[in-house]
Amino acid sequence: MKKILVVDDAATVRMYHRKILGDAGWHTDEALNGVEALERVHAQEADTAFDLYVVDINMPRMDGYSFVRELRRLHARHQAPVVMVSTEARSQDASGAFDAGANCYLVKPARARELVLTAALLLGDRDAALKAAAGVNA
Amino acid sequence: MALKKVEYPRDLPGLLAQLADADAGVRRWAARDLAQHPKAATALCARLGVESDASVRAVLFSSATQLGGASVVNAMVQLLRSEDPGLRNGAIEVLAGLPDAVAPHIERLLHDADSDVRIFTVNLLGDLQHPNVPRWLAHVLMHDPVVNVVGAALEVLAEVGVAESLPALHAAKARFADDGYIGFSADLAIARIGSP
Amino acid sequence: MTVGTKPGIQAAVPPISDADFQKFAEFFYRKTGIHFDDGKRYFVDKRLVERIQATGAENFRAWFVALRFETDGAELQHLVNVMTVNETYFFREAYQFDCMVNNLLAEVVARKQPGSRVRIWSIPSSTGEEPYSIAIYLLERWPDIDRYDVEILSSDIDTAVLQSAQRGIYSKRSVAQLPHAYLKKYFTPHGADEFRISRDLVSAVEFSRVNLSDPADMRRFRDVDIIFCRNLLIYFDDLSRRVAAEAMYDTLAPGGFICLGHSESMSRMSSLYTVRRFPDAMVYQRPLEAGA
Numbered sequence: 001m002k003k004i005l006v007v008d009d010a011a012t013v014r015m016y017h018r019k020i021l022g023d024a025g026w027h028t029d030e031a032l033n034g035v036e037a038l039e040r041v042h043a044q045e046a047d048t049a050f051d052l053y054v055v056d057i058n059m060p061r062m063d064g065y066s067f068v069r070e071l072r073r074l075h076a077r078h079q080a081p082v083v084m085v086s087t088e089a090r091s092q093d094a095s096g097a098f099d100a101g102a103n104c105y106l107v108k109p110a111r112a113r114e115l116v117l118t119a120a121l122l123l124g125d126r127d128a129a130l131k132a133a134a135g136v137n138a
Numbered sequence: 139m140a141l142k143k144v145e146y147p148r149d150l151p152g153l154l155a156q157l158a159d160a161d162a163g164v165r166r167w168a169a170r171d172l173a174q175h176p177k178a179a180t181a182l183c184a185r186l187g188v189e190s191d192a193s194v195r196a197v198l199f200s201s202a203t204q205l206g207g208a209s210v211v212n213a214m215v216q217l218l219r220s221e222d223p224g225l226r227n228g229a230i231e232v233l234a235g236l237p238d239a240v241a242p243h244i245e246r247l248l249h250d251a252d253s254d255v256r257i258f259t260v261n262l263l264g265d266l267q268h269p270n271v272p273r274w275l276a277h278v279l280m281h282d283p284v285v286n287v288v289g290a291a292l293e294v295l296a297e298v299g300v301a302e303s304l305p306a307l308h309a310a311k312a313r314f315a316d317d318g319y320i321g322f323s324a325d326l327a328i329a330r331i332g333s334p
Numbered sequence: 335m336t337v338g339t340k341p342g343i344q345a346a347v348p349p350i351s352d353a354d355f356q357k358f359a360e361f362f363y364r365k366t367g368i369h370f371d372d373g374k375r376y377f378v379d380k381r382l383v384e385r386i387q388a389t390g391a392e393n394f395r396a397w398f399v400a401l402r403f404e405t406d407g408a409e410l411q412h413l414v415n416v417m418t419v420n421e422t423y424f425f426r427e428a429y430q431f432d433c434m435v436n437n438l439l440a441e442v443v444a445r446k447q448p449g450s451r452v453r454i455w456s457i458p459s460s461t462g463e464e465p466y467s468i469a470i471y472l473l474e475r476w477p478d479i480d481r482y483d484v485e486i487l488s489s490d491i492d493t494a495v496l497q498s499a500q501r502g503i504y505s506k507r508s509v510a511q512l513p514h515a516y517l518k519k520y521f522t523p524h525g526a527d528e529f530r531i532s533r534d535l536v537s538a539v540e541f542s543r544v545n546l547s548d549p550a551d552m553r554r555f556r557d558v559d560i561i562f563c564r565n566l567l568i569y570f571d572d573l574s575r576r577v578a579a580e581a582m583y584d585t586l587a588p589g590g591f592i593c594l595g596h597s598e599s600m601s602r603m604s605s606l607y608t609v610r611r612f613p614d615a616m617v618y619q620r621p622l623e624a625g626a
Contacts, residue, residue, distance in 0.1 A: 011293065031601075035605050063223040087253070108289070108319075193580075
């Protein structure tokens with residue numbers, strides 16, 4: 001089963017994203033800042049590495065960009081697509097996300113359907129993508 | 139022997155000079171020692187604007203928090219607008235550690251034109267023990283036009299919400315009836331308030 | 335922190351609701367990194383009720399509000415004390431000593447000439463179980479012990495505890511995790527049911543009084559290769575933890591390692607360290623780059 005790491009300093013956001021992604025059929029874990037996220041990454045065994053990262057930008061201790069930059073320096077087995085999710089709508093923040101190594105950028109609040117569809121596409125989960133597009137997981 | 143005497147001038151002018159040394163280790167030690175010198179607050183905060191080394195920045199922020207005071211708070215409020223998320227988040231952490239000194243700025247910041255500044259300010263309210271906090275949060279829930287600012291207020295209320303917060307929580311749900319996250323987190327805050 | 339005092343018979347504290355448990359669990363996780371799920375309800379609820387009663391609070395809400403806004407961190411410290419197990423004994427969390435001899439030392443000496451110094455620092459020393467455990471591990475399980483000049487430093491803020499460490503007398507419980515062969519080799523029976531550690535080991539450790547929060551104390555330590563700082567920082571408030579983690583960074587040589595307690599994490603303290611995962615343990619490393 002695909003596994004997603006949700007990284008956000010707000011507990012309710014983590015809860016909400018995990019619920020949406022869990023309802024779509026994926027396993028999830030969480031971290032509240034970039035350092036804890038790196039610890040979660042390192043704690044995975046080779047065969048249970050994360051398949052997707054959903055990462056907030058503004059977090060204390062280590063922000064989302066720094067986490068993604070560090071992630072991209074790690075061994076290949078830890079690499080997976082990154083969706084950055086943030087309140088910021090400034091265009092340079094999207095390019096900052098791509099410069100750091102993210103694959104996708106969503107502006108908060110991400111509609112549940114949008115998050116699920118994005119995740120499904122990046123995970124290569126065709127069934128979930130079709131369901132989300134049809135509005136089943138709205 | 140592990141114990142070594144370290145010789146360098148430890149007076150205020152000496153330390154301030156070392157804040158600009160070419161060696162990051164020297165700068166870091168200076169930043170650390172300056173936490174004992176209240177008069178260094180302005181220089182420490184000014185250095186944050188130009189310091190490129192993350193380890194020195196971290197100590198500058200820690201020392202700023204230890205010093206506290208109005209000039210530190212003013213400098214951190216300026217940094218809330220920085221383009222650099224590391225500086226913004228560092229400033230937020232400092233402010234979160236100085237709740238009483240930041241209180242006089244709250245009202246103004248909650249009406250800042252920049253919605254991100256309003257979000258950071260709402261986040262600070264979670265650490266602030268001030269009689270106006272419930273009123274400030276209620277105001278955000280009922281009037282702030284930006285959904286993410288309201289979301290930030292709901293996050294805080296999930297932990298500190300009280301019975302008096304309930305009308306504002308329902309108002310927020312009604313204002314953003316289409317938003318899944320607002321509904322979810324408002325319901326959570328309402329459930330957490332429970333019965334007294 | 336006292337929230338209120340009730341004369342006469344104290345009313346029973348109402349049971350902890352699910353919502354209150356979640357509120358507490360989120361707060362505690364944010365502060366300490368320790369995660370309590372529903373399986374721990376009995377354990378946690380019991381202790382919450384104890385703390386509510388101990389502070390004289392009327393109910394969970396009153397206690398929680400006081401906890402969130404206290405300025406001295408005292409109640410949080412009480413809370414961490416009751417929620418965690420604080421015993422010290424030989425070979426406690428030994429997987430980190432395994433990591434030291436299996437991986438960390440190899441990386442440390444890769445950058446050194448034979449005969450040069452390897453410096454290991456145990457703080458807090460408490461009553462000595464940790465630095466002596468390190469010494470035993472090095473002697474028994476590190477093949478290269480004779481190729482390098484190993485220094486074991488150990489520090490504590492409490493001089494009484496340092497004296498006790500140098501006296502080196504331990505209970506049966508304290509040595510219970512030691513393989514019998516090591517107990518025989520490094521200890522002699524003392525009195526009816528205690529053990530005294532060999533004088534050779536006592537003299538192998540350099541003890542000092544150090545306050546982790548005092549920059550002047552910390553400045554005395556440089557070029558440390560491995561720090562063991564376990565189950566101490568968890569009792570500090572947010573700012574003191576950061577300051578201590580940052581100060582330890584400067585005591586480490588570039589590439590040096592730091593081991594925290596099993597439920598502690600740099601994620602609540604500092605982003606300066608690199609996370610390193612080894613087969614036996616996850617540890618933190620000061621980056622190798624010059625000036626970093």
